[in-house]
Amino acid sequence: MKNASPMRLACCLAVLALCPFVTGVLKAQTPDPTPLDAPQLGVRPPLSPFPRFEDWSFLRDPSLRIDRYDRLKFIPLNDSGTNYLTFGLESRSEFQYLSNNDWGAGPQNVTGDVLERLMPDIDLRLGDHARVFVTLAFNEFTGKYPRPGIDKDIADGHEGFVEFGSNLHDPHPGWDVIVGRQEVVLGTGRLLDDNEGVNVRSAFDGVRVGYDKPRGRIDLIAVKPVEINPGAWDDGPDPSITLWGLYASNLRWSRRFMSDVYFLDYDAKSAMYGSQTAREQRRTIAGRYFNRLPGELPRAGFDYNIETGFQWGSFGNRSIRAWGAGGNIGWTLPGEVWRARFGLQADAISGDKGQPNTLGTFNALFPRGAYFGPKFALIGPANLLAVQPQFWFHPVQNVTGDLCWIWFWRESTKDALYSFENVPLRPANLSDARYIGSQPNLELRWAISEHFLAALNLAGFVTGTFLQQSPPSKEIVFVNIGLTYRF
Numbered sequence: 001m002k003n004a005s006p007m008r009l010a011c012c013l014a015v016l017a018l019c020p021f022v023t024g025v026l027k028a029q030t031p032d033p034t035p036l037d038a039p040q041l042g043v044r045p046p047l048s049p050f051p052r053f054e055d056w057s058f059l060r061d062p063s064l065r066i067d068r069y070d071r072l073k074f075i076p077l078n079d080s081g082t083n084y085l086t087f088g089l090e091s092r093s094e095f096q097y098l099s100n101n102d103w104g105a106g107p108q109n110v111t112g113d114v115l116e117r118l119m120p121d122i123d124l125r126l127g128d129h130a131r132v133f134v135t136l137a138f139n140e141f142t143g144k145y146p147r148p149g150i151d152k153d154i155a156d157g158h159e160g161f162v163e164f165g166s167n168l169h170d171p172h173p174g175w176d177v178i179v180g181r182q183e184v185v186l187g188t189g190r191l192l193d194d195n196e197g198v199n200v201r202s203a204f205d206g207v208r209v210g211y212d213k214p215r216g217r218i219d220l221i222a223v224k225p226v227e228i229n230p231g232a233w234d235d236g237p238d239p240s241i242t243l244w245g246l247y248a249s250n251l252r253w254s255r256r257f258m259s260d261v262y263f264l265d266y267d268a269k270s271a272m273y274g275s276q277t278a279r280e281q282r283r284t285i286a287g288r289y290f291n292r293l294p295g296e297l298p299r300a301g302f303d304y305n306i307e308t309g310f311q312w313g314s315f316g317n318r319s320i321r322a323w324g325a326g327g328n329i330g331w332t333l334p335g336e337v338w339r340a341r342f343g344l345q346a347d348a349i350s351g352d353k354g355q356p357n358t359l360g361t362f363n364a365l366f367p368r369g370a371y372f373g374p375k376f377a378l379i380g381p382a383n384l385l386a387v388q389p390q391f392w393f394h395p396v397q398n399v400t401g402d403l404c405w406i407w408f409w410r411e412s413t414k415d416a417l418y419s420f421e422n423v424p425l426r427p428a429n430l431s432d433a434r435y436i437g438s439q440p441n442l443e444l445r446w447a448i449s450e451h452f453l454a455a456l457n458l459a460g461f462v463t464g465t466f467l468q469q470s471p472p473s474k475e476i477v478f479v480n481i482g483l484t485y486r487f
Helices: 006-021
Strands: 083-099 113-126 130-142 153-165 174-182 204-213 216-225 241-254 257-273 276-290 301-315 318-332 339-349 384-396 399-409 424-426 435-447 452-463 476-486
Touching (some): 318 384
Antiparallel strands (some): 083 113, 083 476, 113 130, 130 153, 153 174, 174 204, 216 241, 339 384, 399 435, 452 476
């Protein structure tokens, strides 16, 4: 194998091979485990970052205030307690080591990097029908080569919106309207996500109108993505991009069959594919079919999640004809003490065929940060075929883990290999080979307590024929160790 580092690669693969025997899933990140000291299960909202719905009004009853932070989760502003403030905070510190970034072509930092994220938030509730929500973000990167829009944003307003609804203390409030800066996460994050896999989360400026009932939700969105700049208080809406669409999610047709159906219209005043720069007007129509909700911990039995989509429109004087399909099927073994799920993920995402009048490269718009694997993000979802066996395990209540190995091929040998936002990593004309290589991943998540969560991520990349014929093509080793504190 050309340009290989046998000893380093062998060590990486040996660690990953042994990991299933350590003590021991499906949006890209492994679901958080439940801490052993978790209080008031089923009543108290999880301390997950920025959920669309959380209700702390039960703390009107003083007897239910059992956590030392409950005084900050419910601060009444009137005698009845119908108007109140809720404070929250997430602080995450990570050490990250990456050898042979971009297979040796990118900037290298042999000492590793430290990533810090601090995100305080405040939620003002005015009865059942109105709220104001604000989140600040302080994202620091201690290293030589921060990636633009991903690693560093010294200080900015991450979210700031007002919401009105028929009953915002109900998880299915009927109608609701959100106006302002907000995260938009729909489905499993294939096209619209908060970018949680990296240090800086994504947000949008605009309007979201929803109608939510137990049998499903419909959202109408009209937004502009927020440009991430590394300085302080300098993020604003991107004037060159507009996105609007209609998204029907979690439509329940039966106990074993749910679906999403959506239409998105994307307009970028200037985009680049290959050597051509032009206006991109792209429409997407797609559907998802599944039997378990996003982020739900696996339960015993068979599960499936299949998504297909088609894109059309124009790029300059060329027509757009692109498509994408992905599916995940799995089986979770029964058991209360030691649960495990065996799964298989497969993705097919179109690339360009080199036709002068047609652009075939798929645009994933604003997907999750680590699209393939739990944490390590290098290859983006364009011009790609991928197969990924998975093993998810939950050995004890407060530990979850995910082990997978992903094999990549180019869908079209006439198109490039891409990173995110369709930035080429390798041009098409260096090789006619299809096989890119493979990427093993391991993630372990440990809920130390109600407020502390530790995570370990290991990954590697074994280069295939396409990379070996378009050097540099060194093997990659990736390590990320993180500690998150939340209240």
